[in-house]
Amino acid sequence: MATPETPATPATPTENHEIVPKNEMIHEHSHEMVPENEMIHEHNHEMVPENEMIHEHNHEMVPEHEMTHEHNHEMVPENEMTHEHHHETVPENEMTHERHHEMVPENEMIHEHHMVLGNEIVPGHEMVPDDEMIPLNEMVLAEPQPNYIETPPNNPETQPSKRRKKKSIVWEHFTIENMGGGIRRAQCKQCKQSFAYSTGSKVAGTSHLKRHIAKGTCPVVLRNQQKNNQLSPYSTPSKVSGYGGSTDPPKRRYRTASAPYLAFDPDRCRQEISRMIIMHDYPLHMVEHPGFLTFVQNLQPRFDMVSFNTVQGDCVATYLREKQAIQKVIEGVPGRICLTLDMWSSCYTVGYVFITGQYIDSDWKIHRKILNIIMEPHPDSDTAFSHAVSACLSDWSMEGKLFSVTINQPLGDSAVDNLRALLSVKNPLVLNGQLLVGSCLARTLSSIAQGAFKFLHGTVKKVRDSVKYVKTSESHEEKFIELKQQLQVPSTKTLALDEQTQWNTTYEMLLAASELKEVFSCLDTSDPDYKDTPSMEDWKQVEVLCTYLKILFDTANLLTAPTIPTTNTFFHEAWKIQLELARAAANEDPCISSLTKTMQEEFDKYWKNCCLMLAIAVVMDPRFKMKLVEFSFTKIYGEEAATYVKIVEEGIHELFLEYAALPLPLTPTYAEEVNGGALKQDNGGASGAGLTDFDAYIMETTSQQSRSELDQYLEESLLPRVHEFDVVGWWKLNRMKYPTLSKMACDILSVPVSTVTADSVFSMVGKEMDRYTCSLRPETVEALICGKDWLQNASVITLHAPIKMEVPI
Incomplete structure (x- = not known):
């Protein structure tokens, strides 16, 4: 506690001495006033803050939490003291006597000369009793x-003498x-x-x-x-x-x-709650759950928990903020955008159309984003999809930028006509609409697998019951493993029950059981409780089914990759399936032909609908071009291959001419002048009338030059086939050589072949909206689902999937 101050006696002015307030000090040489919280060094007269000390030799300021060794002037951290002769570091809770090196408790005071500078105890480093620490x-x-200065170790001129x-x-x-x-x-x-x-x-x-x-x-x-x-x-x-x-x-x-x-920012807290609900599919009513209210109250008592209506508005606001950013990205897409349509059912007989956009941005990276969730009161009507697409185009201002639409389910002729009629008004048709509407490859493969399981329903059930008998009893499984070891079956497969809605799990169960059929046969004779074992005919059917399911499985597996595959990847997969199923359907073995006939008929519908689009996409791959189309069509169509090859050739040239006829984009400077109104067109002169023929001439000659651009690409030799080949990256590097063709290639390669996410590729049931989500307002449903997709993928960089291609040409 400070003692009361005694009133100061007024000072009498003397020669060279002025009256000075008591809170100021007079430097003895320059007589300059200095605040009492600062000290003047006696030699260089520099002011030093009260929390800093002056080293007595080199006069450098040292913070009060540091002590300086009196001989070599190196700064030592406060938690270390250095012995003055050997400079050994001692922990802060121990002090070493300089002569006997005895450790002294920290609550005892040491009177050593190395703790004194200039025979004065260093301020700010007085020992304090434990109860005051x-x-x-x-x-x-x-x-x-x-911060430390790094200098070469053997150069004495550059070696620092102290820390910074x-x-x-x-x-x-x-x-x-x-x-x-x-x-x-x-x-x-x-x-x-x-x-x-x-x-x-x-x-x-x-x-x-x-x-x-x-x-x-x-x-x-x-x-x-x-x-x-x-x-x-x-x-x-x-x-x-x-x-x-x-x-x-x-x-x-x-x-x-x-x-x-x-x-503490309550608005920021509300924003983070809405982001949390969107990203993790939490129910909006969780803000009213007692457990969550108690948790938040203990976490931050000053936060007033929001209501259901408030958090619903916050989620929509978060969605709208993210939508503005996505809108700018889509406006900057240099090419066209492809859409996928996936219809979800609900318990309220209304449907929800999930509309996803896929495109290649200005950095030549492929992206996929959910754009809209449109509620359709009559999901089975012929106008359901056309209404959803129309709403999406208007919402995102994409009229004139649409390239193709991929739908998750087969459409009737009336529905297809309605969709094409709508798009022809709002969007220029590409190849007269031949590439406009496509089918979902994942749904097609799942439907074919589901049909095969139904065809062999009895056989599949026997195998499933046999696997269940082994896997649901520990003693049965031990007996099965013992028999497998006795029979020395080389299979490494592990039995597992299937999830009947995921056809890949049923395929894997059948494949594993088929390789272990000898063990099942032996179990039938050694275990009287095991009944209804599959017969040899059943096992043959299972083997045939697994043979052709494997082709479908390998193709569908490409759709589960974390990266977005380009369209050219799937031409080889599609023509291989078409060829194998066609051969199997014509097989003389009734077991094979009867099973694969229905499979081939269903895939043939997909092939006819998407063959042209897939073929043009693989032509845009510089490793294959038209050569793979000619090779594969010869395998599939035989003598009629030339007719189908000609269709692809004419289609790609016609499409290229459409791109060549498009106006060239404005340069940035010209666009700014036009938008700013700086340019004015005169009635005469070089920019006036009378040059209509010249414009037509420019378009004609440009088209001829562009046509030669495509021919030049097709005539060049093929690139070596490598698995990890970035086809979009190749077009990026060659965009100056093929300016028009590269634009067309980007649009074609971005066409999606599937409408579903990776976790639904093998699903045999349609998607259904849960009851809680259906109870929300349609705009809230769209905000939650689209917002989740945008927030989760905000920092994900999508790359191009490598192409698995081994074709013996």
């Missing part, structure tokens, strides 16, 4: 970690302004108030800057503290230490990283 778990004023001086924490809140003439001032980042810092060789220090921030004299910091009822960055919740609100300086400093000043 600040607990280690209290946060105190922290200084940044020191530390920077005060106040510079996180102040900036230095150069006023000219060697004068610098410190400006507060919060209130913009300016303070003296240095005038030439005189430095004012940082103590007054610390007081401005820590003691609440800054009006902005004070206002934030009153608003949020929080402590300043220099204080802690339990005790204000350092400069925060206590008049006593800290007894000891700890080198902890300075934590940022985080103010």
